[in-house]
Amino acid sequence: MEIDDCRVDPPCPLNREVMDIMLTERQKKILNAIIDDYIRSAEPVGSRTISKRKDIGFSSATVRNEMADLEEMGYLEQPHTSAGRVPSQKGYRYYVDHLLKLRKLTAPEIMGIKYFFDQKFYEVEQVIQQTADILSQLTNYTSIVMGPEVFQAKLNHIQIIPISKHSAVAILVTDTGRVENKTIQVPEDISLSDIEKLVNLFNHKLKGVPLSQIRTRIFTEINRELRQHLETYDQAMEMISRAFDEQSADRIYLKGTTNIMNQPEFRDIDKVRGILELLERDDAVIRLLGQTESGLQVRIGQELDEEAVNNCSVITATYELHGNPVGVVGILGPTRMEYAKVIRILNHLTRDLSQTLNKFYED
Amino acid sequence: MEIDDCRVDPPCPLNREVMDIMLTERQKKILNAIIDDYIRSAEPVGSRTISKRKDIGFSSATVRNEMADLEEMGYLEQPHTSAGRVPSQKGYRYYVDHLLKLRKLTAPEIMGIKYFFDQKFYEVEQVIQQTADILSQLTNYTSIVMGPEVFQAKLNHIQIIPISKHSAVAILVTDTGRVENKTIQVPEDISLSDIEKLVNLFNHKLKGVPLSQIRTRIFTEINRELRQHLETYDQAMEMISRAFDEQSADRIYLKGTTNIMNQPEFRDIDKVRGILELLERDDAVIRLLGQTESGLQVRIGQELDEEAVNNCSVITATYELHGNPVGVVGILGPTRMEYAKVIRILNHLTRDLSQTLNKFYED
DNA sequence: ATTAGCACTCATGCCCCACGAGTGCTAATC
DNA sequence: GATTAGCACTCGTGGGGCATGAGTGCTAAT
Numbered sequence: 155m156e157i158d159d160c161r162v163d164p165p166c167p168l169n170r171e172v173m174d175i176m177l178t179e180r181q182k183k184i185l186n187a188i189i190d191d192y193i194r195s196a197e198p199v200g201s202r203t204i205s206k207r208k209d210i211g212f213s214s215a216t217v218r219n220e221m222a223d224l225e226e227m228g229y230l231e232q233p234h235t236s237a238g239r240v241p242s243q244k245g246y247r248y249y250v251d252h253l254l255k256l257r258k259l260t261a262p263e264i265m266g267i268k269y270f271f272d273q274k275f276y277e278v279e280q281v282i283q284q285t286a287d288i289l290s291q292l293t294n295y296t297s298i299v300m301g302p303e304v305f306q307a308k309l310n311h312i313q314i315i316p317i318s319k320h321s322a323v324a325i326l327v328t329d330t331g332r333v334e335n336k337t338i339q340v341p342e343d344i345s346l347s348d349i350e351k352l353v354n355l356f357n358h359k360l361k362g363v364p365l366s367q368i369r370t371r372i373f374t375e376i377n378r379e380l381r382q383h384l385e386t387y388d389q390a391m392e393m394i395s396r397a398f399d400e401q402s403a404d405r406i407y408l409k410g411t412t413n414i415m416n417q418p419e420f421r422d423i424d425k426v427r428g429i430l431e432l433l434e435r436d437d438a439v440i441r442l443l444g445q446t447e448s449g450l451q452v453r454i455g456q457e458l459d460e461e462a463v464n465n466c467s468v469i470t471a472t473y474e475l476h477g478n479p480v481g482v483v484g485i486l487g488p489t490r491m492e493y494a495k496v497i498r499i500l501n502h503l504t505r506d507l508s509q510t511l512n513k514f515y516e517d
Numbered sequence: 518m519e520i521d522d523c524r525v526d527p528p529c530p531l532n533r534e535v536m537d538i539m540l541t542e543r544q545k546k547i548l549n550a551i552i553d554d555y556i557r558s559a560e561p562v563g564s565r566t567i568s569k570r571k572d573i574g575f576s577s578a579t580v581r582n583e584m585a586d587l588e589e590m591g592y593l594e595q596p597h598t599s600a601g602r603v604p605s606q607k608g609y610r611y612y613v614d615h616l617l618k619l620r621k622l623t624a625p626e627i628m629g630i631k632y633f634f635d636q637k638f639y640e641v642e643q644v645i646q647q648t649a650d651i652l653s654q655l656t657n658y659t660s661i662v663m664g665p666e667v668f669q670a671k672l673n674h675i676q677i678i679p680i681s682k683h684s685a686v687a688i689l690v691t692d693t694g695r696v697e698n699k700t701i702q703v704p705e706d707i708s709l710s711d712i713e714k715l716v717n718l719f720n721h722k723l724k725g726v727p728l729s730q731i732r733t734r735i736f737t738e739i740n741r742e743l744r745q746h747l748e749t750y751d752q753a754m755e756m757i758s759r760a761f762d763e764q765s766a767d768r769i770y771l772k773g774t775t776n777i778m779n780q781p782e783f784r785d786i787d788k789v790r791g792i793l794e795l796l797e798r799d800d801a802v803i804r805l806l807g808q809t810e811s812g813l814q815v816r817i818g819q820e821l822d823e824e825a826v827n828n829c830s831v832i833t834a835t836y837e838l839h840g841n842p843v844g845v846v847g848i849l850g851p852t853r854m855e856y857a858k859v860i861r862i863l864n865h866l867t868r869d870l871s872q873t874l875n876k877f878y879e880d
Numbered sequence: 881a882t883t884a885g886c887a888c889t890c891a892t893g894c895c896c897c898a899c900g901a902g903t904g905c906t907a908a909t910c
Numbered sequence: 911g912a913t914t915a916g917c918a919c920t921c922g923t924g925g926g927g928c929a930t931g932a933g934t935g936c937t938a939a940t
Contacts, residue, residue: 200902201903202901212913213914214902216914218903218904219904219913221903222903222904232903233922234922235904235919235921236902236920237901237921238901238903277699278700310678310680311678313676313688317692317693317694321877323694325676325688325690325696327678329680331681331700333686333688333698336639336640337640338639339639411793412790412793412794415793420786422786423783423784426778426786426789427778430774430775430793434775514684563932564933565932575883576882576883577883578882578884578935582882582935585935596891597891598888598889598933599890599932599933599934600932601932601934
C-alpha cells in the first residue's frame with residue numbers, strides 16, 4: 155500500500171506551531187494509534203492494546219504515562235476511572251490536522267467510482283442524486299449532496315403557458331439546463347396579448363442575466379418599457395413578482411440516513427431521533443454543510459454547533475463547474491468516523507463529479 | 518360528544534356474518550374495551566382493569582373467562598402466562614370492521630384543518646406537500662401522500678429549448694399545470710428547423726392526449742407524418758423516445774417518519790431501522806399505499822405483506838379531481854394506532870383536499 | 881350463569897458478588 | 911533519567927438468587 159502524505163486543509167499557523175511543540179513524536183504515535191483503534195472498535199482503548207501493536211515499541215506502563223499526559227493536555231478522555239481512553243474532540247482535531255495519512259483508494263473503491271462515472275447521464279439532477287447514492291454506499295455513512303447552485307446560472311428562456319382561465323405555468327430554463335416552474339394565478343383583467351408581450355420582452359431583455367439578478371432587473375431597467383406596453387400594469391407586475399419569487403430553493407439530496415443506526419454509539423433511539431429530526435429540516439442540513447469556499451473541510455462534534463450532532467462529524471468538499479465551486483457534497487458520520495477513507499473518497503469523487511458536470515455542459 | 522356510527526369499508530359479507538355470529542354482545546364489549554385500553558397504554562390489559570371500567574358490569578372473573586374464549590378464537594394473545602392480553606391482528610381487524618365508533622372531529626382538529634385549507638395556495642405541489650405535513654402533525658404518525666396521478670393528465674404543451682450544441686431541455690406541461698422536464702442529448706446532425714417542426718407537430722397533434730398514451734401515439738399515428746417532414750428521422754426518433762421515456766415518476770411525500778420512534782413498541786433500534794429503510798425505497802412505499810380504488814382502506818400488520826412493518830398498520834384514503842380518484846394519502850402507525858382518530862381525520866382531510874384541488878383547476 | 885377465592889406463573893427489579901479490564905503509583909532496572 | 915515490572919485499587923459488567931406483584935386458571939360457592 156502506498157501512502158500519500160498529503161495533508162488536509164492546513165490548519166492556521168498558530169495552531170500548527172503550538173500543537174507541534176507540545177507533542178513529542180512518541181505522543182503523536184500513541185495518539186494516532188489510540189484514535190485508529192478507537193475508530194475501528196468504538197471501545198475505550200487500553201494501554202496494553204496499544205503496547206502490543208507492532209509499530210509501538212514501549213511497554214504498557216510507558217504508554218500509560220503518555221496517555222495520562224495526553225489526557226491532561228485534553229487530547230484524550232476517560233469515560234470512567236479504570237476504563238481505557240477515548241479521543242476527545244481536540245484529539246480528533248489534532249488527528250485530522252496533523253496525523254492523518256491519506257492512503258490511495260482501494261481497488262473496489264476505484265472500481266465503484268469509475269463504474270459510476272462511466273455511465274451515460276442524461277440529466278444533471280440524476281448525476282447529483284446518484285452521487286449521493288454511491289457516496290453513502292462507499293462510506294456507509296449518511297451522504298448529503300447539495301445540487302449545483304443556480305444563483306449564478308443565467309436565464310436562457312422564459313415561457314408562460316396558460317392552463318386555465320385564471321392560472322398559468324411560468325417556466326424558467328437556465329443555461330445549465332435546469333428548469334424551474336411555478337404555477338401562478340392570472341388576474342382576471344390581464345389579456346393574453348399582454349402576457350405574450352411580457353414573455354417576449356423578457357426573453358429579449360433578460361437572456362443571459364443571472365437568476366439572482368432577474369428580479370432587480372425587472373423592477374428597475376425594464377420597468378419603464380413594461381409600463382408603456384402593458385394595459386394592466388399593476389396586476390401584471392404582481393403576477394410577475396410571484397413568478398420570480400424565491401425560486402431555486404436549493405435542492406438537497408440525502409442518502410443513507412439509516413446508516414447512522416449501524417454505529418454502536420447510536421444504539422440509543424433518542425440520539426438517533428435527534429439526528430434524524432435535524433436532517434428533516436432543510437435549513438439545518440444546509441447549515442451542516444455550511445461552506446462555499448472551495449476545498450475540503452472537516453468539522454468535528456461541537457464545531458458543528460448543533461446539539462443533536464455533538465457526537466458527529468461532517469466532512470464536506472466542493473465540486474466545480476467551469477472552475478467555480480457550484481455545489482457541496484458531504485458525509486455525516488460519528489466523530490469516530492473513518493476520516494482517512496472518507497476524505498480520500500470525497501477528494502476523488504468531487505474531482506470526477508466536476509469533470510462529469512463540465513463535460514455535460516461543454517459545447 | 519356525538520357519535521357517528523358509520524362503518525368503515527363494509528367487510529365482505531361472509532366475514533361479517535361469520536364473525537357476528539361468533540361473538541356475543543358481551544364479548545364485543547370486552548374486546549372493544551381491551552383494544553381501546555391497549556391503544557392508549559401499549560401494555561397488556563388485565564381482567565381487573567377491564568372489570569373496573571364504568572361501562573363494564575361484570576366481575577374480573579367473568580372477564581377472565583371471556584378473555585380466555587376470545588383468545589381461543591384468536592382475537593387476543595398473551596405475551597406470556599400471567600400477563601394481560603394483547604389484541605391479535607385478527608382482533609384489530611374485527612375492531613376496525615365492527616366495533617369502531619367514529620366520533621366527530623375535536624375542535625382543535627377542525628381548526629387545524631380549516632386553517633390549513635383556508636390558506637391561499639399557488640401550486641398543487643405545495644398543497645400536497647403541506648397536506649403531508651399537517652397530517653403527520655395531527656396524527657403524530659408518519660404520513661404518506663402520493664401526488665395527483667398524472668397518468669390520466671392530458672398534454673397541454675410541449676417545448677424543446679436548446680441549451681448547448683448537443684443538449685436541450687424538453688418540457689411537457691399537462692392540463693393540470695404539472696411540468697415535466699427532461700434534458701436530452703441532441704444528435705449532431707439534427708437541424709434546428711427539424712426540432713421546430715417536431716415541436717409544432719406535437720403541439721398540434723398531441724394536445725389533449727393523456728400522457729400515458731403519448732408514446733404509443735407518436736409511434737403509430739404520427740409516425741408517417743414525421744417521416745415526411747424530418748430529414749433525420751432515425752436520430753430524431755431516438756431523441757423523442759427518450760424525451761417521453763418514463764416521465765412522471767410518482768411523487769411521494771413523507772412526513773413525520775421520526776414519529777415512529779415515539780411509540781414505546783419501537784424503542785428497538787433494529788425495528789425502526791427496518792421501517793425507515795423500507796420508507797427510503799419508493800417502490801416499497803407505493804406498495805404500502807397500494808390502492809387505487811376510491812375510498813378508505815385499513816391494512817393491518819401482516820396484511821401489508823412486508824416483514825419490516827409487521828407491527829404496523831396503514832390507513833389510506835383517496836382524494837379526487839373531477840370526481841375521479843387521483844391520489845392517495847395514508848398514515849403509517851403501529852398496529853396499536855388510534856384508528857378512530859386517524860380515520861376521521863383522513864375522511865375529513867381528503868374531502869377538503871379534493872375540494873381545494875377542484876377549486877384549483879376549475880375554470 | 882356469575883363470582884369469590886386461591887394457588888400458581890412469570891416478568892421485573894434489586895441486591896450482592898465475582899470477575900476482569902484497566903488504571904496509577906512505586907520501586908526496580910537499564 | 912527514562913523505562914518497565916509489579917501491585918493495589920477502581921469500577922463497570924454480568925450472573926445468580928430472591929422478593930414482589932400483576933395477572934392467570936380453576937374450583938367451589940352463590
